[in-house]
Amino acid sequence: MKRLIEMAVEGFRCTCFCYGQTGSGKTHTLTGPPGLFGIKAVPYSDNHGLVFRSFVYLFQLLQEHTSRTFVLKASFLEIYNEKVIDLLNPGTCRKPLAVRWSKKARGFFVENLFTVDCEELDDLMAVLEEGMRNRSVGRHNMNDYSSRSHTILSVHITSEEPSENGVFISRFGKINFVDLAGSEMTKKTQSEGKTLEEANNINKSLMVLGYCIASLSDPKRKGSHIPYRDSKLTKLLADSLAGNGVTLMIACISPARSNIFETINTLRYAARAKKIRTKPVVLMDPREALIISLKREVASLQSENEYLRSALNVYSSSSSGDASERIIAQTPPHVDLEELAKLEGPQLAELVRLYMKENEALRKDNGDLFLSRDLLQRDHEIVCRENERLLKKLEEVNSSPLIPARPAFSADILSGDQESSSTNIWTNPIPDTDNKTAVNSSKQIPESVQKELDKRQIGARNTANLKGIRKPSSNDDKIHAPKIAQVKNTNAKDKSKES
Incomplete structure (x- = not known):
């Protein structure tokens, strides 16, 4: 996963997705346990999944590249019953968005998808928490917190590096975190009504994804038609599967003996995906x-x-x-x-x-x-x-007239002087059974971070809009990136005060 994040910073298009049957731990692997993003969201916890740890490592990398200017943007969507829903701006009626083809980029994109400028780690965490609260979750016999939709969290990384004669070289990296809904057998889940309809759409999209992976992994079918357009999921993952990017697949399986057939199918799925070969290319401005x-x-x-x-x-x-x-x-x-x-x-x-x-x-x-x-x-x-x-x-x-470099503002992303659970991201601390002090348990959230969290009200349940806020900083040696939008309900009087 570290290698994927490093390649995304260099300008490659990277994807990490989890596949497996329902209840096998896909969402837990990526984001952590279900109660982590409840009413009282925990900003820094050892229970956070791969997404949070990747965010921390991403900002650590950005701190090391002092000669570049970085701009981060994030978006979060879900595919529910073959409908694309924006999790950052779902609205009251959850109006679906259209998936269209771009001739310029030669790929599919979601029209009118809400993107948020990110400058700090807390900003990306706010996006993650807001999307996890708005995603569709159901319950059946095999899982009390079953994901009823596929979710895609995208982080766009734009970097500018000065070159000779005042020319800036731009690179456009991207990393996707895809949480696929689990494949279900209605005989075991005993789904009915709305849950049954959701299970049918989930299995249909996963079946189309399996056809695409099987076609790409078979050398005899090289050059044949790949059914990307048969599902919204395969449309959005087309570049990740056989384009110019790098993809990591995490196969989640259940240790239960009763799920042996689903486990075998998941491993076969992963074996086919491993045979796919792509040609990674750095995305740059044509000029x-x-x-x-x-x-x-x-x-x-x-x-x-x-x-x-x-x-x-x-x-x-x-x-x-x-x-x-x-x-x-x-x-x-x-x-x-x-x-x-x-x-x-x-x-x-x-x-x-x-x-x-x-x-x-x-x-x-x-x-x-x-x-x-x-x-x-x-x-x-x-x-x-x-x-x-x-x-x-x-x-x-x-x-020829070039677009001037985007002005950036520095911010304190991570404190390198103190160790905390947010910096020690790739360790899985063992809980202390003797009631002794556990690893990183005595570390408190920095005062500046706590003030920022209280100011932004991260964890508030009633969220209305995302408004971009930028704060200039005097630290020129730190990473430059835009400021994320805050998620809060404010009246007109508060807005005039903030402006």
Whole structure:
């Protein structure tokens, strides 16, 4: 999971989803026990699941990248009876949202989905708590807190890194936490009425997801049609399953002997998903990607140009030296005039033949050298023209008006001086049976965090709207990101005071 979060910060699209039968612990793995997000929500607890621990590790990573500016946005939705519901803005009638196809992004998206700007860990926790309170939960014979819908919590991570000539390189990472509803057998759950309808829709969407995974994992069916459009769930998970992202699947199984068939099916499901191969790609702005590719091409051509220049100089100097040595070696022995007068006809003819042979070899060597020189000069001119063209194009791109970097505000995300249960995220402390002090039990919530929690009223049951609030900070060395919206009911008088 750490590797997934690191890749999301670098600009990859990552997904983590839990699959298994009902009551196997999918929701507990991701978010924790059911009562954790009740009327009195616990901000920091060792019982929190993978989502909270991932949030803490995410902000720890953002603190380490001081040269970048980060912008975090979060959204939370559920798929209930094949209807997409916004958990952050459900409304009184829980109006479903439309899932549409984007030609630009070449993927599916949810229209009018409410997104929240996040700056602190508490902001992401507020989003998680609000969504968990609004999601659909039911009860049947196998589970008292059964999830009746699929939920997708998405965190968009936009990073800006300064480059040469005042250009900012942007990367658009994303990490999804998907809590799938459990597959149910109506014979065991004895569902009736509304619960039976929910179970049918859950099993239908999971069946379509199984078909997609089976088609993607079978090499014989490579290039065949994948039924993504048969379900809202597969539409939204299309990029995660076979796109340009990275996906982690957590298979949750029950230890009960009576659920052995469901356990076998879950393991087969995971085995098929493991065979799927994707090609992760960093998501960037097209213009900035063009700038980076042009810079790489210019650097490559410049190195090639230097190599050709050095090769031309070395070859010309070595060729002249070899030619002189070859001429001296092949020159016939010197003959004085007196000796030449004493030579007879056959000896004179042999001497002339040797000189003619030497002249022919020298002409051939000269022709080869001139040809090599012409080829090297032509290649050198081509490389120079290409360099000039690319440099001109790069100057045009740099001189075009760019969107200025988004102003960011620093905030104290996590305190690195003190250890707490929120920082020690990847340990599972064992409770002390001897009534001794447990690990991290004496640690209290920082006073600044407690004031912020009291101010925001995290855990209040009556929530009305999410309003974005930004607070500038004087700490320029910390992570920059936008401020999340608060969830509270305020009247017009309070709003005027806050403004």
